[in-house]
Amino acid sequence: MNAVTAKARRASAFLTVFLKEVKENLRDRRTLTSALLTGPLLGPLLFVMLINVALNREFEKAEQPLKVPVIGAEYAPNLIDALKAGGVVPQPAIANPEQAVRKQDADVVVRISADYPKAWRKGEPVQVEVIHDSSQRDTATAVERVSKLVEGYARQQGAMRLVARGLSPSTAWPIAVARRDQATAQARGVLMFGMLPYFFVITIFMGGMYLAIDLTAGERERQSLEPLFANPVPRWKILAGKLAAICAFSCVSLIITLAAFAVIGPFLPTEKLGMELNLGLHFGAHVFLLMLPLVLLLAGLQSLVAAFAKSYREAQTYLSLLLIVPALPSLLLSVLPIKAQGWMYAVPLLGQNLGVMRLLRGDGIESQQLLFCLAGTLAAAIVTMLITAQLYRSERLAIST
Structure with a gap:
């Protein structure tokens, strides 16, 4: 027991x-x-x-007007109008854009070359600089937004030049990339x-x-x-x-x-x-x-x-x-x-x-x-x-x- x-x-x-x-x-x-x-x-x-x-912060940035200093805005009035249509509010030029971006005084700065009008009339490629600091994650939305507007305007003008010369816009883009995303929403x-x-x-x-x-x-x-x-x-x-x-x-x-x-x-x-x-x-x-x-x-x-x-x-x-x-x-x-x-x-x-x-x-x-x-x-x-x-x-x- x-x-x-x-x-x-x-x-x-x-x-x-x-x-x-x-x-x-x-x-x-x-x-x-x-x-x-x-x-x-x-x-x-x-x-x-x-x-x-x-x-919510990113969505607000994408929807609100974006203030961007523009250097040389007088050289490309049509480009400035396209930026305005996309929600960008051009600001006065600043003296040192690189330093301003590094110090986060500006998220992104657009600089238009002084030879823009001359090159544009000749039908030559022109350069528009989008100055930013990729190490600043907070500026990614603004940079992407401005870049897409500039690139969209460039494609539109390029297509118009081809049409003026009697060519199809598809001539400049012989290959169309079609992305098929297989990722589900989840x-x-x-x-x-x-x-x-x-x-x-x-x-x-x-x-x-x-x-x-x-x-x-x-x-x-x-x-x-x-x-x-x-x-x-x-x-x-x-x-x-x-x-x-x-x-x-x-x-x-x-x-x-x-x-x-x-x-x-x-x-x-x-x-x-x-x-x-x-x-x-x-x-x-x-x-x-x-x-x-x-x-x-x-x-x-x-x-x-x-x-x-x-x-x-x-x-x-x-x-x-x-x-x-x-x-x-x-x-x-x-x-x-x-x-x-x-x-x-x-x-x-x-x-x-x-x-x-x-x-x-x-x-x-x-x-x-x-x-x-x-x-x-x-x-x-x-x-x-x-x-x-x-x-x-x-x-x-x-x-x-």
């Missing part, structure tokens, strides 16, 4: 540790703020606000919302970070690990209970983030860009499935790193440095666009990133890709947990000094 009771106690040890850690951390405002507020809600809200502000949204995978990963990380610190380095600093380890319970069950608590907070954090994006998704001005973005239940369920093994991996990794720290502050420093790791796949894909191969889905973090990108494009995830993603990340999670379990066997883990 005593043997049965002992086994029952050991069997319930996991659940006891899990419930204890969850209840204690539900009373910790710092953990709740990080796991259920800062990451899950603040991230999506900031994302939507930034996207809306950026897009696929075009990937170009702008490609950072979403990072938001999901960072939410998982932040959801369990403070809990992982408190359950290892925090208890070590408070010297509460030693009495916990003194109980007649296998160390791996204690670790399993702590990891389950971390995973629970991370999963709740991820669910809140997915729900937040589903709610605020319709408020994104994607229709103005001819895009379509579906962040509803189907998208959220697939993302949660993709991220589930990553929850285990990050929980084990955070516990492993925090176990090497002797104080809460030291563990916080270590995990802050570890925070760089989730950003690597997104940075890699933005700098070096690659064609996804099957084996890449088995690489933790990279596989989740590629999977979410396919969901954003509306392509769906093939069963083989999903299997590779789940199996690869789960294998890495098991290895990490085994290493952490081995560390938990050491008596030095309970010593804070």
